[in-house]
Amino acid sequence: MSSTSAAPLLECRGVTATFGSLVAVDHVGLSAHEGETIGIGGPNGAGKTTFLDLISGLLPLAEGEIFFEGKPVGGKPPHRICHLGIARTFQLNAGFEELTVLENILTATVFGRAHGASRGLFYSHAELERAEALLEEFDLAAKASVLVENVTVLDRKKLMIATALATKPRLLLLDEPVGGLTPPEIDEFIEVIGGLQARGLTIILIEHVMRFLTSVSTRAIIMHHGATIYDGPPKGIAHDGAVTEIYLGSSAEAMRQAEAQTPAPS
Ligand SMILES: Nc1ncnc2c1ncn2[C@@H]1O[C@H](COP(=O)(O)OP(=O)(O)OP(=O)(O)O)[C@@H](O)[C@H]1O
Ligand SMILES: [Mg+2]
Structure with a gap:
């Protein structure tokens, strides 16, 4: 389990990405501590993939700073960032x-x-x-x-x-790891993530499949229009008014019912 008192493994401060006049990622801050699994959700076009592209060096920072193990990595090329211990997967195969x-x-x-x-x-x-x-x-x-x-x-x-x-890697970035999989395959992937966690990896993953995101994550973030609108416990997202209105819609009620039927972790 993570210790929030220790220095973060990854720290993003005011991270911003622009495409012309579009601000795709808008001054996002994030501290990821060793052992955390952070699940990022949010509507299409929210800036989730672009955020991972900034961390992994595929896109340049318009503004902001990124630190990995306390050292600045913003502006380094992707292969250098990989060699420092950050690896990623992609939304498309x-x-x-x-x-x-x-x-x-x-x-x-x-x-x-x-x-x-x-x-x-x-x-x-x-x-x-x-x-x-x-x-x-x-x-x-x-x-x-x-x-x-x-x-x-x-x-x-x-x-x-x-x-x-x-x-x-020490930090693994996964962009929609279960996108396009069937429900039984998603169950299998929940175990795959469990194996990664058992290796002690710190994980930041993006996912639209909320059943998956809430089961594997220790913390959830919801993005909208390039900004963070929720950062807290995964089970809290279905109870958050803004997240329900902007992203979950009617599925929030189904999530709350599913949670009520799931025994609390001991
Ligand atoms: N290379 C690019 N050039 C111009 N605009 C881009 C580029 N990449 C992304 N965008 C725009 O930036 C915004 C954020 O896109 P991004 O792919 O990060 O969203 P996302 O949250 O990952 O969405 P999805 O859930 O659909 O994958 C969108 O408006 C998108 O159209
Ligand atoms: Mg994406």
Whole structure:
């Protein structure tokens, strides 16, 4: 469990992104402490993905500062940020389609090396063993030699997380990890997140599927028009007037009923 008295692992202060005259992320502040799982929700276009793009260095900051382990990372290129210990997955399935599942993990392993990056896919025996262990962990071992273009959506989602882990992050950013999955697959993914938490990873994830977000997160944030409109316990979002009006609508009542039927954690 997180300790809010310790220095945050990640700290964002006044983080802002603009596209022309559009302020997509508007002075957002966020402190993520070691061991937290922060779930970000909010309507389409709220600025959730853009916020992760700023943290991972894919987009430049228009304003604000980002600190990781107390050091400024704003403005660093994505590969440097990855080498510092921040890895991410994407909203749309990303992967090297014409490489196999195992080759995708090995590519991430080589990319994730802060030192000794090579121009070819050269890896040590220990790195191969680690990649194979990741395949086992994510139930992908039987598909190791299948081309990524031929694997299911569920397996691609798992593979994105396995490749992120291959870069040895401390902070994992997940953009809609269960988007497009069926309810039983979402249940499976709740366990996948549990495994990541058991590894001690700090996680920031974006998700529209509120059942998933509230079950895996230790804290929830709701964004709207680039700003944070809620930051608190996941179970509180369905009771928040602004979140209900702007985002949840009639599903807030269903969430409250589901919560009432779920025993409180001991
Ligand atoms: N590359 C871009 N160029 C111009 N506008 C962009 C770009 N990327 C995002 N936007 C705009 O910035 C705003 C925030 O987009 P973003 O993708 O961050 O939203 P989101 O909260 O992730 O939404 P969704 O839930 O649909 O994924 C939107 O108005 C979007 O159209
Ligand atoms: Mg998005």
